[in-house]
Every structure is written in C-alpha cells, then in structure tokens.
Amino acid sequence: MDEATDEEVAARVQDGDIKSFDILIERYEKKLKRYAARFLFKDDADDIVQEVFIKAYINIKSFDAQKKFSSWIYRIAHNEFINAIKKKKTEKILFFDFDLLFPHPAAKDSADSEAINNSLRVMLEKCLDKIGAKYREPLVLYYFENLNYAEISEILHIPPSTVGVRLARGKAILKKKVNEIDPTYEQSK
Amino acid sequence: MNNQNSQKNQLPINESVMQAVRSGMIKMRPKWQFILRAVLAVIGSIVLGLFALYFASLIVFTLQRNGAWFIPAFGFHGMFVFLFSLPWLLILLTALFLVVLEILVRRYSFAYRRPLLYSALAIVLVVLIGGFAVAKTPIHNNLSNYEKYNGRLCCAGMYRELDRPRFNDIHVGKILGFTQEGFTIRNRAGETLLTVLAKRTKMPYGADFSVDDVVVVFGPRHGDTVEALGIRRIDDMGPFPAGPSRQPPALLPKTGR
Numbered sequence: 001m002d003e004a005t006d007e008e009v010a011a012r013v014q015d016g017d018i019k020s021f022d023i024l025i026e027r028y029e030k031k032l033k034r035y036a037a038r039f040l041f042k043d044d045a046d047d048i049v050q051e052v053f054i055k056a057y058i059n060i061k062s063f064d065a066q067k068k069f070s071s072w073i074y075r076i077a078h079n080e081f082i083n084a085i086k087k088k089k090t091e092k093i094l095f096f097d098f099d100l101l102f103p104h105p106a107a108k109d110s111a112d113s114e115a116i117n118n119s120l121r122v123m124l125e126k127c128l129d130k131i132g133a134k135y136r137e138p139l140v141l142y143y144f145e146n147l148n149y150a151e152i153s154e155i156l157h158i159p160p161s162t163v164g165v166r167l168a169r170g171k172a173i174l175k176k177k178v179n180e181i182d183p184t185y186e187q188s189k
Numbered sequence: 190m191n192n193q194n195s196q197k198n199q200l201p202i203n204e205s206v207m208q209a210v211r212s213g214m215i216k217m218r219p220k221w222q223f224i225l226r227a228v229l230a231v232i233g234s235i236v237l238g239l240f241a242l243y244f245a246s247l248i249v250f251t252l253q254r255n256g257a258w259f260i261p262a263f264g265f266h267g268m269f270v271f272l273f274s275l276p277w278l279l280i281l282l283t284a285l286f287l288v289v290l291e292i293l294v295r296r297y298s299f300a301y302r303r304p305l306l307y308s309a310l311a312i313v314l315v316v317l318i319g320g321f322a323v324a325k326t327p328i329h330n331n332l333s334n335y336e337k338y339n340g341r342l343c344c345a346g347m348y349r350e351l352d353r354p355r356f357n358d359i360h361v362g363k364i365l366g367f368t369q370e371g372f373t374i375r376n377r378a379g380e381t382l383l384t385v386l387a388k389r390t391k392m393p394y395g396a397d398f399s400v401d402d403v404v405v406v407f408g409p410r411h412g413d414t415v416e417a418l419g420i421r422r423i424d425d426m427g428p429f430p431a432g433p434s435r436q437p438p439a440l441l442p443k444t445g446r
Contacts (some may be wrong), residue, residue, distance in 0.1 A: 100304065100305045154298070
C-alpha cells in the first residue's frame with residue numbers, strides 16, 4: 001500500500017503518473033459510495049460515483065496540491081449529486097438560500113459524546129430520506145463521513161457557521177421525524 | 190457518456206475508470222485551460238466592477254448636476270421630488286452589475302467562508318465610495334462636454350439628457366443679478382428665470398448669495414418665473430452658457446460638424 005498522502009499521489013497524477021490515479025480511486029471509492037447512498041438513495045449511485053472519478057481525472061490539474069484532496073473530490077461529488085437531484089427532479093434545490101445571507105452566532109464543532117453521536121446515527125439511518133437535501137447533506141458529511149465544519153464548509157461553499165446552523169436544524173427535524181414514526185422513542189431514552 | 194457508462198458498469202469502478210484513462214477515452218485538461226479560466230474570471234470581475242463604479246458615479250453626477258441631489262434638504266416635499274428624480278434605469282443597471290459581480294466573487298473562498306451579507310456590503314460600499322470619488326473628478330464633465338460638442342461617444346445621447354430637467358420643480362442656475370422680488374438666474378438651457386422669494390422660502394444653508402453663485406431653486410415654474418420654496422448654493426457642476434454666442438471650451442477637440 002502506498003504510504004504517500006492523497007495530495008502527493010494527486011501531484012504524481014498531475015505529473016503524468018496515471019497509474020497513481022488508481023490509488024486515489026481505491027482510497028475514495030467506498031467513501032463516495034457511502035456518501036452517495038445516504039445522500040441520493042438512488043440505484044444509479046454507482047454510476048454517479050464513477051462520473052465523479054472521471055470528472056476528477058479530467059480536472060486533476062486544477063487541484064492545488066497545497067490544499068486537501070479530500071475536500072476537492074468531495075466538492076466534485078457534491079456538484080455531481082446536486083446535478084443528479086436536479087436532473088431527476090426528485091427534490092427541490094433552491095438557487096438562493098437565506099441562511100447564507102446573515103451572520104450566525106459562531107457555531108463550533110459540537111462536542112457530543114460518542115454515545116450521543118451513535119444514537120444520532122441510528123436515528124439518521126431510519127429517517128434520512130425524510131429530511132430535505134439542504135439539511136441531509138451536512139448531516140451525512142458530519143455524522144457518517146466524520147468531516148469537521150471547516151471541511152464541510154469547503155465542500156458546500158458555505159460559511160462554517162451556516163454548517164452549524166444546518167446541522168442543528170437538521171437534528172431538530174430528525175427528532176421530529178423520529179417522534180412521528182415512534183412516539184415512545186423520546187420517552188424510552 | 191451513458192453508453193460508455195453502461196459498458197463500464199459491468200466492471201468495478203476502479204477498473205472501468207482506469208481502463209478509460211489508459212485507453213485515452215478520458216484525458217486530463219491541460220493546466221493552461223484552468224489558468225485561462227481563472228484569469229478570465231478575474232478580468233470579468235474587474236470589468237464588471239469598473240462598469241458598476243462608472244454607473245454609480247454617473248448617478249451621483251447626474252443628480253448633482255440636475256440639482257435633485259440637494260433637494261432633500263428642503264423637507265418632505267423635497268425628499269418626495271428627490272425620489273421621483275432618481276435615474277431608476279441607471280440604478281437598476283448598477284444593481285444588476287453588482288449582483289453578477291457578487292455571484293462571481295462567491296466562487297472564491299474569502300467570500301463563501303463568510304456570510305453573503307459581508308461580501309455584498311463590501312462590494313456595495315466599494316462601488317458607492319468609488320462612485321462618489323469618481324463623480325468628484327472632472328471625468329463626467331469632460332465626457333458631457335465632449336458629447337455636447339462632438340456627439341461621438343459610444344453612449345451618445347446619455348450625457349445630453351443630463352441638462353434636461355428631470356422634474357419641473359428643480360432649477361439649477363447661476364445668479365445674474367438681484368431684483369426686489371428675489372434674483373434672476375440663467376440655467377444650462379440658457380434661459381433667464383426670475384426667482385421669487387417668499388416668507389416660506391427655505392434657505393437651510395443661509396441667504397448669503399451673490400452674483401455668479403450657482404444655486405438650486407426648488408419650486409414650481411410659471412413661465413419664466415420660479416416661485417421659490419427652497420434655495421441653496423451648490424458647487425458649480427458644469428458650464429453655464431454665457432449668452433447666445435457661446436463657443437465650445439478651447440480644450441475640447443474640434444470636429445468637422
């Protein structure tokens with residue numbers, strides 16, 4: 001297994017070592033499939049992930065090796081996923097979001113315990129399809145891809161404070177949906 | 190690409206992508222394309238910013254030149270007339286440039302990492318402050334004079350409209366002399382108007398006027414007489430015709446017209 005960082009491998013691909021691109025696919029295939037499966041719920045998620053790697057290869061020379069490769073490829077994936085949603089018209093994607101307009105109180109990465117996060121993950125698995133794309137995506141990236149606010153901000157091109165706001169609202173919607181499905185859930189906790 | 194996908198789908202993702210890479214079916218875009226795109230985006234942003242700055246300064250210049258800028262000092266009626274005197278088409282055009290500029294700027298991390306309000310306010314402030322600064326320079330006056338005497342600007346006709354009063358209650362002119370009722374002024378159209386003062390005439394910046402002062406008179410016009418509701422002295426925002434035999438300023442290039 002190659003010990004080089006993603007950025008070093010990407011730099012090698014940029015220099016013409018096309019075989020190294022296989023390493024990047026190996027490292028990100030599972031992650032992007034997981035991201036697609038939870039964000040898109042589509043049968044053709046594999047096709048879309050394949051398209052992400054094709055786009056990544058075509059545009060690899062636009063990647064700045066001083067920055068994080070993961071944020072770069074997740075950004076490509078995000079764009080592809082949003083395009084897929086728009087194409088299928090399964091959900092509404094708003095062109096303008098008022099959450100981006102105003103400053104929000106500085107939202108920090110929450111310091112919830114692993115037990116709480118695990119419980120949230122279980123709830124999310126049950127209800128993700130009932131949460132709109134705007135809130136579902138940061139929830140997937142934070143709780144399943146284990147990315148922090150700054151990384152999610154780079155992927156979604158939104159301020160980190162807005163990431164915090166969307167996560168908080170997403171969690172509130174999640175709790176409401178869980179209670180609708182199982183009213184005893186809150187009491188049983 | 191869909192056909193390619195259906196073929197590739199029979200293989201695992203890494204194999205199908207690497208096969209497409211090795212066969213040359215997909216190729217890396219050369220770096221110069223990304224650099225060119227980034228340079229074009231920067232140039233586009235600068236050009237849009239300059240246009241927005243030009244239009245913002247033209248709005249300020251137009252309002253100052255036709256006197257509407259100074260009218261809010263005369264109270265609610267003045268404010269009302271000011272709002273109706275605003276060049277809304279120019280304002281909408283400037284706003285459109287600002288929106289496109291904001292969309293272009295949001296691509297950069299310094300903008301998207303912060304709330305949209307910050308980058309939007311920064312752009313509006315830069316354009317407004319820049320607009321005021323440019324309006325203070327002689328650029329619009331020179332362009333206006335050039336167009337007046339040569340008429341060859343690409344925006345032909347735009348500056349000619351400046352001297353035309355946008356609202357009947359605003360009169361900008363140079364004081365020619367004083368009468369028992371008030372004073373006479375000559376406006377940019379070369380007309381001589383008698384300005385009649387009354388007790389209710391507002392003079393928020395004093396009544397110390399003298400011959401050759403440029404003033405804005407606010408009030409209804411009846412023939413060649415203006416019933417002054419408000420008067421204030423203003424900075425000279427451009428030439429006033431001296432008489433029927435006026436000549437173009439010597440510095441302006443002459444044409445065969």
